[in-house]
Amino acid sequence: MRAWLRRNPIVRELVRSRIAQVSAVITLVYVILAVFGPQLAPYDPTAMLTLPRQGPSAEHWFGTDEIGRDIFSRMLVSARVAMTVGFVAVGIGLVVGGVLGVVAGFFQGWIDSVIMRAVDVLLAFPGILLALAVITFLGPGLVNTMIAIGIGGIPGYARLARGEVLSLIERDHVVAARSLGARNLRLMWKHLFPLLVSSLLVYSTAALARAILAEAGLSYLGLGVQPPEPSWGGMISSGQRFFLTAPFMAIYPGTAIMMLVFALNLLGDVLRDALNPALRRSGS
């Protein structure tokens, strides 16, 4: 196990690179806030406590919102919402897209064609539009937001996994296992999947960043997480109405999203370079 850790390029990069450490620590802080946020919150995030739209003060660090709720507490709870949606959505894309991609790359032929054409159909709806189409079916809400964003992540994972499998399938250990009579399922699970883990993991860092942006966008539109459940996107939306007199209402949650997404993208970049020594040499 220790030898594996030492050889793993992702672990090595985390030990070596200062940028990787900083972005990993920021991400970790958000994860901790997501887990313990509701316990750490000084006030009930849905309780109307005091006067509306009060600026930051000793009692209310980030001020209060349009009906006198504590913005700091609401942001802590929103961290859990954003992270939950992000991780579940990425999980859906990873599992469904990953399996489809491995199967397509492994069997090739008509199975590959059918799967990849279906993936192309999903790709024809750019970005948030696929999520909007799904929300039209399912209606808004926390769970449906996860599903909608998750479906949007499927094509990327499918293409990545398929490409990797196509490049791995002729490797000696796979050919050897096949000639020893290993069954297809065993070949995919034991001999191909472990080699995909690193690149799927790195891709997931950037995918998590995109999913969190998408959740914020949908909630801003009023089609994602629904009030009274707090969400960063929803808080920005209600802050926009009082932007002249109380800009902090939108600026705090907006900055929270930006810092998290920035850290995730940075982490994704550094780890991707670590996995790809050829790019590293050229300085990318």
Added chain:
Amino acid sequence: MLVFVVKRLIELLPVLFGVLLVTFAVTRFTPGDPAVLLAGEDADQALIEATRERLGLDRALPTQFVFYVGNALQGDLGRSYSRNVPVTELIGRALVPTAKLAAIAMAITIFIGIPLGVISAVRPDGPLDLAARVVALIGVSVPNFFFGLLLILLFSLQLGLLPSFGTGSWRHLILPGVTLGTFSVGLIARLTRASMLDVLSQDYVRTARAKGLSGMTVVYKHGLRNAAIAIVTILGLNLGSLLSGSVLTEVVFAYPGIGRLVVDAIFDRDYALVQGAILVIALIYVLVNLLVDMLYAVVDPRIRVT
């Protein structure tokens, strides 16, 4: 070349079929009866039945789908439930404003994003590279609706220079155009840098440097020209992020484009309009990518073979 075009068109057919199927499902499997929605909540039973018959909703689903495809091919996407005008009319009116925004955003992407990536690639890991990379990374990390709000705060509310919503003059286009372009600028800068670094590490670039050509000549003539193919493709794909980004940008700036039309239609439960608008956006996206593919084949003959 003709063979290539025909082959690509044939490959496109299943995708178009799938897109039609998905958008068809939008009106048929959503809660609520389209006939009731179109006839109005308080219409009597006879009117609802008549509407149902007129829409063909009393037929089997596969038959309905055939009608849907047939009508769509003739440019008929049905009537909007909430506004009682043809869906195509509403989409047509919204497309022009969105196209204007997308054009501005695309121009910003090309004139800021590509140079940013080139500057980065000239001296990797130098101070200019680090600065350009941070700018690009912020571009892809800031939620564009939040960035739009910050621009409104600075340029409309504080400085009073530009209008914060609506349409009318070219000044109305600046803030939403910049907002829409931000993500693409970051994306294109990052991809330009990667493809430039790739090209600049090739042997012929080393040869060009070795024979004493100046740094800039090498970067532009040998580097950027060869990286151009990758960049052009990405600009085509980038239209996707512009179409998708227009949804949030148009809502922030209360701008009457197709993105806001989709969101309004979802809130109004106007499924015919949602269906039509999403179908049109997907078609534009697919067709532009087909054009980019062809352009690509014209520029680089190697692609036609494979």
